[in-house]
Amino acid sequence: MTVETPQIKDQLLDAALLHVPFDGWSEASFRAAIADIGADPAVARAACPRGATDLAVAFHQRGDSALKGAVQRADLGALRIRDRVARAVRLRLELAGDREVVRRGIALFSLPHLAPEGARLTWNTADAIWSALGDPSDDINWYTKRAILSGxxxxxxxYWLGDNSPESEATWAFLDRRIDDVMQFERVKAAANRNALFKTLFAGPLWLAGKVRAPSDAVQDNMPGRWAPPPQGSATEPGA
Structure with missing residues (x-):
């Protein structure tokens, strides 16, 4: 069987998902995936230098990538913002699929040397949820929204991993309670922002917070050390 190199990570991931519930995101699962798709081990290692760890990252990122389409199909525009957030979180969990695969991933990213990467993946999921919902924040709220949603x-x-209720009803009730807690915090924050004494006492920190901006998606091509291709028709092009 011939495996095309550009798609090998996706093919390895699909194959590994059959083994992860039993062997975890381990070397055994990675080797089994290589054998299942008939890949050249050297090519597989080039695509995934860390083996199953890279596949676990790819699995998480696959769910994040699929979220935007799932939110668009769900058509959440008529819902309140707190209900849109709750629904988007639910959709993301449903995209995760097999709970044992997720459980094994949590165990992997709980290891001390992988914990920072696990935190980064959770942050990226929170960002994917807010982005799918069309979050317009471009100031410090961009960060606070994602930090709170990560939690x-x-x-x-x-909670979902240990939930045995029909259709995960207990999980969705738990999620609603957590969202309600967040909304209470937002109401307290809004009231504080309207308080003249609060604004006076924290004028410095509030000024500094007002200078914070969301990261830009724009590529800065005028920075030193960056290479840009020559314009079309330039004399530096071969054959010009």
Whole structure:
């Protein structure tokens, strides 16, 4: 069987998912995936230098990538923002599929040397949820929304893993309670922002917070050390 190199990571991931519930995101699962698709081990290692760890990252990222389409199909525009967030979190969990695969991933990214990467993946999921919902924030709220949602999402995942209720009803009730807690915090924050004494006492920190901006998606091509291709028709092109 011949495996095309550009798609090998996706093919390895699909094959590994059959083994992860039993062997975890381990070397055994990675080797089994290589054998299942008939890949050249050297090519597989080039695509996934860390073996199953890279596949676990790819599995998580696959769910994040699929979320935007799932949110668009769900047509959440008529819902309140708190209900849109709750629905998007639910959709992301449903995209995760097999709970044992997720459980094994949490175990992997709980290891000390992989914990920072696990935190980064959770942050990226929170970002994917807010982005799919069309979050317009471009100031410090961009960061606080994602930080708060990271906590809500990670705690909901842990609850979901142990939930045996029909159709995960207990998980969705837990999620609603967490969202309600967040909304109470937002109401307190809004009230504080309207308080003249609060604004006076925290004028410095509030000024500094007002200078924070969301990261830009724009590529800065005028920075030193960056290479840009020559314009079309330039004399530096071969054959010019």
């Amino acid at each position: 809500v999402y990670s705690s909901t995942v842990l």
